[in-house]
Amino acid sequence: MRLRCAVFFLILAATAQADWTILSSASEPGRGGVVHKHVILENGARNERITVDLAIFSKKSCGLRVLQNKDGAESLADVMNHEKCLAGVNGGYFDEKFAPIGLRIANGQMIAPLQRARLITGVLVASSRGVQIVRSREFSRRPTVTTAIQCGPFLVDRGQPISGLNDSHLARRTFAATTTGDGALVGVCSGVSLAEFSKILATTSFAEDFRIERALNLDGGSSTGFWFARENGSAFSISEQKPVRDFVGIVPK
Secondary structure, three states, X not given: OHHHHHHHHHHHHHHHHHOEEEXXXXXXXXXXXXEEEEEEEEEOOOOEEEEEEEEEEEOOOEEEEEEEOOOOOOOHHHHHHHOOOOEEEXXXXXXXXXXXXXXXXXXXXXXXXXXXXXXXXXXXXXXXXXXXXXXXXXXXXXXXXXXXEEEOOEXXXXXXXXXXXXXXXXXXXXXXXXXXXXXXXXEEEEEEOHHHHHXXXXXXXXXXXXXXXXEEEEOOHHHOOEEEEEOOOOEEEEOOOOOXXXXXXXXXX
C-alpha cells in the first residue's frame, strides 16, 4: 500500500511539472547579438495560456544599466530609444512618493541603500565580473559595481524553483535571470502566480543551449514593460500601464 501511494505521488509530481508546455516559440535577432524570444505556453489540464517575452544576451558582449525616471515623465520606450539600449524592462519597487525601495546603483553612484526586508531578497548586479544575481545578504559593494537593483522575491536558485511563494495572486511579471554558460536575460510574462512562474522558469527549456540558474522577480503588475530593438531599426514593445521609477536596460560593452 505504501509503495502504491509513493508511486501515485511521484506521478502527480511529474504531471504537475509537465502541466505547462510550449505551444509556440518564435525568435528574432536584435542589435548587439541580443535575441528576442516570444513564447506561448499552454496548460492543457486547465485550458490556460500565457505568453513570455525574453531578451537573451551574452554577458561577454553586453551589460546592464539602471536608468532613472525620477518624476515618472518618460516611458520605457522613450528611455530605451534615447539611451540607445538594445532591450530593456521596467525596474524595481518604489513608494507613493516615487522613491526607490531597495538598493539602487546607477552609473556607479549609490541612489538608494540596501534594505533588509522579506520581499526584496535579491540584487541584480552588473560589474567588471559581468552580470550576476545574488542574495541580498551576499551583496558586497565593490568599486567595480556600476549597476545594482534590489528586488524580489527570488524565483529560481541553482536551477530549482523557490518553495513557499504565493500561488493565488495572478499578475503580469517582470524578471531577470542568469543561465548556464555566459547567458543572461530579462523578460516579462502575462498573468500568473509567483509560485507557478517559479516552476515554469525552472522547468521550461526556452532554448536548447541554456538553463535558468537564478531568476529574480522585478516590479510587476501594471509596472510591467518590455522593449526590444530589432535589427531593422524598429522595436517590439509592451508598454507599462503606469509611470515607473526606473528601468533596466541591456547595453553593449
